[in-house]
Amino acid sequence: MTDLITAAQMRGIELAAITSGVVTGLELMERAGRGVVAAIFEEWPEFAQSGGRAVVLCGPGNNGGDGFVIARLLREWGWEVEVCLWGDPARLPPDAKANYERWCTFGAVHPLGEPVFEAAELVVDALFGTGLTRKLEGLEKTALALKGKSAAGFPKVVAVDVPSGLSADSGRYVGETDVDACISADLTVSFHRAKTGHYLADGPAACGRLVIEDIGLDAFCVPEEAVCLAGPNVERLQKRGDAHKFSHGHAFVLCGGVGHGGAARLAARGALRIGAGLVTLGCPPAAILENACQLNAVMLARVADGAGLTEILEDSRINALCVGPGLGSRAETRGLVRAVLLARRASVVDADGLSAFATAPADLFEVLHEACVLTPHAGEFARLFPDIAEHLSAGCTKVDAVREAAARAGSVVLLKGADTVIATPEGRACINAAAYECAAPWLATAGAGDVLAGFITGLLARGFAPYEAAQTAAWLHVDCARTFGAGLISEDLPEVLPSVLRRLHG
Numbered sequence: 386m387t388d389l390i391t392a393a394q395m396r397g398i399e400l401a402a403i404t405s406g407v408v409t410g411l412e413l414m415e416r417a418g419r420g421v422v423a424a425i426f427e428e429w430p431e432f433a434q435s436g437g438r439a440v441v442l443c444g445p446g447n448n449g450g451d452g453f454v455i456a457r458l459l460r461e462w463g464w465e466v467e468v469c470l471w472g473d474p475a476r477l478p479p480d481a482k483a484n485y486e487r488w489c490t491f492g493a494v495h496p497l498g499e500p501v502f503e504a505a506e507l508v509v510d511a512l513f514g515t516g517l518t519r520k521l522e523g524l525e526k527t528a529l530a531l532k533g534k535s536a537a538g539f540p541k542v543v544a545v546d547v548p549s550g551l552s553a554d555s556g557r558y559v560g561e562t563d564v565d566a567c568i569s570a571d572l573t574v575s576f577h578r579a580k581t582g583h584y585l586a587d588g589p590a591a592c593g594r595l596v597i598e599d600i601g602l603d604a605f606c607v608p609e610e611a612v613c614l615a616g617p618n619v620e621r622l623q624k625r626g627d628a629h630k631f632s633h634g635h636a637f638v639l640c641g642g643v644g645h646g647g648a649a650r651l652a653a654r655g656a657l658r659i660g661a662g663l664v665t666l667g668c669p670p671a672a673i674l675e676n677a678c679q680l681n682a683v684m685l686a687r688v689a690d691g692a693g694l695t696e697i698l699e700d701s702r703i704n705a706l707c708v709g710p711g712l713g714s715r716a717e718t719r720g721l722v723r724a725v726l727l728a729r730r731a732s733v734v735d736a737d738g739l740s741a742f743a744t745a746p747a748d749l750f751e752v753l754h755e756a757c758v759l760t761p762h763a764g765e766f767a768r769l770f771p772d773i774a775e776h777l778s779a780g781c782t783k784v785d786a787v788r789e790a791a792a793r794a795g796s797v798v799l800l801k802g803a804d805t806v807i808a809t810p811e812g813r814a815c816i817n818a819a820a821y822e823c824a825a826p827w828l829a830t831a832g833a834g835d836v837l838a839g840f841i842t843g844l845l846a847r848g849f850a851p852y853e854a855a856q857t858a859a860w861l862h863v864d865c866a867r868t869f870g871a872g873l874i875s876e877d878l879p880e881v882l883p884s885v886l887r888r889l890h891g
């Protein structure tokens with residue numbers, strides 16, 4: 386599983402390496418610069434053969450130091466290189482200053498903003514990296530100059546560590562920096578491990594492509610509280626040859642009233658396809674006929690109200706519940722959610738099941754327990770956790786926000802998005818990023834969230850722990866969308882799952 390770290394964790398790892406005496410800061414900077422040049426040539430092999438003209442923009446910290454190394458190495462490869470510096474060379478930190486002075490023996494350093502090559506093939510953004518702490522001002526001119534690409538797509542823009550202006554932690558532009566004034570890269574080259582900001586919020590769009598270069602820090606371990614990229618538990622997804630339907634659990638999905646059953650039917654279909662042994666849809670008596678007309682393998686049960694549900698749940702074989710998709714804002718909704726949660730089974734609370742508590746979130750938290758998964762989208766999240774949503778808008782990372790929400794709820798929380806974040810009350814967290822080579826733009830379609838809720842419920846029925854179920858389901862959900870591709874609608878997601886599972890199981 387790929388670990389992601391924060392800027393502070395990266396500084397800790399770097400410091401541990403330097404104080405151990407195995408490597409100097411100067412050597413790490415050299416490796417970083419070398420890594421960037423190698424990644425550039427890997428991305429555009431023609432650059433290694435022909436040389437060209439490059440502009441390297443260096444900032445006032447060690448990110449700028451990497452820039453001076455890159456300038457020197459490109460020059461060694463026969464490139465004509467112009468270097469610009471933002472700030473006062475006398476105030477550069479020691480390693481950056483050493484590389485600045487080394488570069489000065491080869492060429493000039495222009496103040497940023499001075500005219501440089503009109504037609505460069507390559508621009509290296511080494512202005513700010515993990516040390517950016519406040520809103521960037523004055524970058525506008527530089528960034529705007531970079532926006533004008535030729536018809537052939539030049540100059541290619543390479544960001545060192547992170548595109549300047551973007552927070553390496555939150556993936557958002559620091560201090561409400563004007564997005565249009567920031568640098569968007571074609572390629573971002575970072576070091577040791579990807580940072581959370583490369584995968585959250587605006588990170589993927591700003592980074593272009595992301596390459597992580599090894600700079601020899603593997604002996605200095607990743608901190609325990611590192612976040613990882615979500616991945617499926619492939620082994621647990623397999624079904625044993627001697628199993629029968631009851632060994633894969635019984636999922637129960639609650640359904641809305643007449644004419645509102647689509648969402649719950651999608652969830653039920655998802656739960657069945659992902660391998661729950663049995664799936665039952667519980668609907669109000671008036672909606673039985675509608676649902677009976679549309680379901681075959683999914684069974685049906687009448688659920689008039691919370692009391693009726695409690696009675697059904699006396700059957701202890703029902704081991705996973707899904708409440709919320711299409712449930713509507715009926716007066717009984719809260720009662721149904723309470724009945725589900727008081728049954729103390731593994732449960733997914735989604736959509737209307739969450740919104741029903743918008744005016745009294747504490748009533749929901751009171752009955753939630755550790756076998757639950759909440760699956761809000763951003764709006765539902767803000768209704769349940771208004772103060773945490775405010776922190777999020779103020780620049781807190783989505784990972785920290787979801788961790789805080791999970792701790793408050795005492796349940797796993799999955800906050801949806803192209804950068805879905807899943808966290809446990811104890812602080813484990815992962816990001817399921819539909820970004821870079823895993824981008825899934827067709828997943829933004831009505832009902833996709835209902836299928837996700839169903840996938841999680843099905844895995845809970847199969848005995849997956851809540852965090853593992855959420856992570857595996859979120860990953861499969863994106864992979865189904867990518868496998869289907871253009872034209873995807875929600876109904877396709879469960880239907881494409883078998884081919885995804887077959888591929889996973891090789």
Ligand SMILES: NC(=O)C1=CN([C@@H]2O[C@H](COP(=O)(O)OP(=O)(O)OC[C@H]3O[C@@H](n4cnc5c(N)ncnc54)[C@H](O)[C@@H]3O)[C@@H](O)[C@H]2O)[C@@H](O)CC1
Pocket residue numbers: 395396398399413414417444445446447448449450451478512513514515516517518519520521522545546547576
């Ligand atoms: N951590 C590591 O292990 C390594 C770090 N390296 C490089 O070092 C970078 C981090 O270096 P630094 O910590 O010096 O940070 P940066 O180089 O990102 O920037 C820090 C400087 O920018 C100033 N600054 C911050 N926000 C500003 C703003 N809005 N406007 C104007 N000035 C602002 C700070 O006062 C400081 O002078 C990494 O991104 C990476 O490129 C590499 O050399 C290799 C190893």
Ligand SMILES: [K+]
Pocket residue numbers: 448510511512513514544545546547548549
């Ligand atoms: K940068």
